[in-house]
Amino acid sequence: MQTAPKGTYKGMVDCAGGILKNEGPLAFYKGTLTPLLGIGVCVSIQFGALEWTKRFFANQNRINGKGGANGSILTGGQLFTAGVFAGLANGVVSGPVEHIRIRLQTQSNKNPTYAGPWDAIRKIYGGYGIAGIYKGQAVTLLREASGYGVYFLTYEKIVQWQMAKKGIRRDEISPLNAVIYGATAGYAFGVLRALVPSQEGSDRL
Known part of the structure; x- marks a missing residue:
């Protein structure tokens, strides 16, 4: 549409x-083959970057005597920044993956330009180099950074609220509640994702 x-x-x-x-x-x-192949790498990079940034902020909090006994209670700004960093790291891989997906989805069904994801990568790279593979990357990074900033901020703040309200540890939150919190954060991310397009407009070089 x-x-x-x-x-x-x-x-x-x-x-x-x-x-x-x-x-x-x-x-x-x-066009789903490339996302399926790339999703594992994207998620690994995303959560690796997120956890590294959270630990960095927790260490800073401990040094400055903030964030509770071990500094693990991060502020909203710290959580948003950690999400932004995770989104930027994830975008390095997700940008090209989505670019190829969109190319395959929007090409003519009667006279397709590409025979599949590898053919698309080969032709785009052959004609335009690495810059062609990463076309539309700037707006994708904007979407990923802002989207994941909102996503992880929402999720972590709900978790903090639940822990404070019930006086429980993080590992005592029920799996069902964790799913509900994740869904809530996902809706917040989805709203922002809809407002900031990725590469749908770059389907022609």
């Missing part, structure tokens, strides 16, 4: 119906 000319679809249901009718059910999964 974001890439089609205005008026092509009446809404989400009409769009889904048109894709199913014209391209078949597998069309809903076009």
Whole structure:
């Protein structure tokens, strides 16, 4: 719906119906191979950067006598910054992954430019080099940084609130509540993600 000319679809249901009718059910999964291959790397980098930054701030808090006995209670600004750093680190990998995904999703079904993700990478790199692979990276980094800043700030603040309210440790929070908190943070991230597009507008070099 974001890439089609205005008026092509009446809404989400009409769009889904048109894709199913014209391209078949597998069309809903076009371009998903690269995200599936890259998601593990993205998440690993993201949480590695997040935890490193949180520990850095916790150490600073201990030195300055803040954040509780061990400095682990981070401020909202520290949590947001940790999320921003995680998003930037994640964006280094997620940017090219999403670029290739969008290329495959938006190409013509009748006369496709690319035979698959590896063919897309080969052709884009062959024609434009590494800059072509990373086209649209600046706006993707903006989205990832702001989005994950909000995501982890929301999640951690809810966790802190629950711990303070019930007088419990972090590891005593029930798995169900952890899922609910994650979903809440995910909705906050989703709202911001919708406002800051990634590379949907860079589908043509």
